[in-house]
Amino acid sequence: MFHLAVAQVNRTSIYYETHGNGFPIFFIHGHGLTHEMFKLQIDFFSKEYQVIVCDLRGNGKSGKLTQARSDIIETQCLDLILLMNELRIGQAAFVGVSYGGLIVQHLAKHYKERVHSIIIADSFCRIESSTLAGKLQLAAAYCSWLVYFSPCELMLPAIRLSYQRWSQAYSEVRKGMLDKRPIELYKQRLAASQADYSEHLKTINQPALCLAGDFASFGIDCMKGVVTRLPGARMEIIPDACDPSNLCQPDVFNKLVRQFLAEQLKCQEESTAGERRFG
Numbered sequence: 001m002f003h004l005a006v007a008q009v010n011r012t013s014i015y016y017e018t019h020g021n022g023f024p025i026f027f028i029h030g031h032g033l034t035h036e037m038f039k040l041q042i043d044f045f046s047k048e049y050q051v052i053v054c055d056l057r058g059n060g061k062s063g064k065l066t067q068a069r070s071d072i073i074e075t076q077c078l079d080l081i082l083l084m085n086e087l088r089i090g091q092a093a094f095v096g097v098s099y100g101g102l103i104v105q106h107l108a109k110h111y112k113e114r115v116h117s118i119i120i121a122d123s124f125c126r127i128e129s130s131t132l133a134g135k136l137q138l139a140a141a142y143c144s145w146l147v148y149f150s151p152c153e154l155m156l157p158a159i160r161l162s163y164q165r166w167s168q169a170y171s172e173v174r175k176g177m178l179d180k181r182p183i184e185l186y187k188q189r190l191a192a193s194q195a196d197y198s199e200h201l202k203t204i205n206q207p208a209l210c211l212a213g214d215f216a217s218f219g220i221d222c223m224k225g226v227v228t229r230l231p232g233a234r235m236e237i238i239p240d241a242c243d244p245s246n247l248c249q250p251d252v253f254n255k256l257v258r259q260f261l262a263e264q265l266k267c268q269e270e271s272t273a274g275e276r277r278f279g
Contacts, residue, residue: 009082010075012063016054016083020046023116023265024089026080027053030098030122030244031192032176032185034060037097040168040250045258052092054083056103058184065184072191077106081114093261095119097244099188102195105226108208109200117264118204119257121211122243124222125229126196148182148189165240169247201229207267208233209260213241213248234260 004017017035019042027038035053045051056076058065067075080103084092093116096104101123108115147155155177163170208230212223214237227235236256241248 006061007083007086009086010057010079012057012079014054014057014063014079014083015061016052017042018087019051019053020049022049023261024050024052024087024092025261026092026094027051028080028094028096028100028103029053029056029059030100031188032180033172033244034176034179036060036175037172037244037247041095041246041254041257044250044254048258049261052083052087052089054080058181058188060179065187067187069187069191069194072188073102073106073195074110077103077111080107081111084114090114091116093117093119093264095121095257096123097121097246098123099192101226102192102197105197105201105204108204108206109197112204112206115206116268117207117209117261119209119211119260120223120226121253122213122219122223122245123226125201125226126198127193148180148185152177152180166242166248168250169242169244172244172247198225198229201226202231204230207260207264209257210235211238211245211253211256212236213238213243213245215240215242215248219243 001021002019007014007016025045027041029035029037034055038053042051042053055062057063057079065072091114094104094107101120104118104120105125108118156174159173159177160170163173210223210227210230210233212220214220219242220237223235227233238245238249238252246253
């Protein structure tokens with residue numbers, strides 16, 4: 001089953017698509033990209049699950065982002081919860097890549113009863129401003145307006161060089177740059193730079209899988225920072241991949257996520273059966 005629509009929630013419009021039937025999985029896109037980055041995941045997972053993809057507020061085909069940067073992530077998360085209500089979904093698994101990983105962390109902390117399990121890829125829980133890499137990342141966030149407001153033609157050669165090994169990733173990143181919404185992207189970049197879930201993660205009890213491409217040691221270190229704070233989280237390194245790893249190595253990414261979800265759903269079924277037997 002395939003359905004696309006625009007939901008009017010939280011005083012904005014959210015573009016979304018649903019594919020397939022079964023246990024629901026939300027895929028949350030990365031910074032500067034849209035639901036289209038999950039084409040390969042839609043094809044793969046919709047054979048067994050109900051796959052929901054959408055454009056976060058301020059991105060793609062969804063409504064404008066007018067919130068103060070301190071309210072952006074919470075507002076985007078509330079949009080998703082209200083979308084779940086529209087779709088009559090009580091609980092779902094959430095997969096977040098890059099910026100989407102921050103959204104997933106926020107959901108797991110503040111909307112626990114709606115989150116069955118989480119998969120976080122190529123993301124972080126906070127920027128370590130005390131380190132050189134962290135200081136550079138913060139500086140890049142505040143200087144990113146140069147990228148967002150510059151003519152696309154100036155940025156495309158650098159993007160092509162960065163993703164020369166991964167044509168599918170390059171295609172989506174290039175499209176994101178050509179279709180960018182500069183002001184809203186910049187606000188989200190600053191919101192991400194200020195996010196800090198390092199303490200929140202310690203209280204999250206949903207099953208968690210963390211993924212990172214092996215191409216950049218900095219990205220692996222960021223994901224290790226998430227894993228060490230998430231009780232019982234599992235980490236997998238994806239060979240020959242960078243952010244977004246779901247596009248660099250989609251077969252490996254899909255296999256790892258599918259295996260994790262199957263394990264968690266089996267555990268849930270066994271637990272439910274046990275409660276019925278002894279309840």
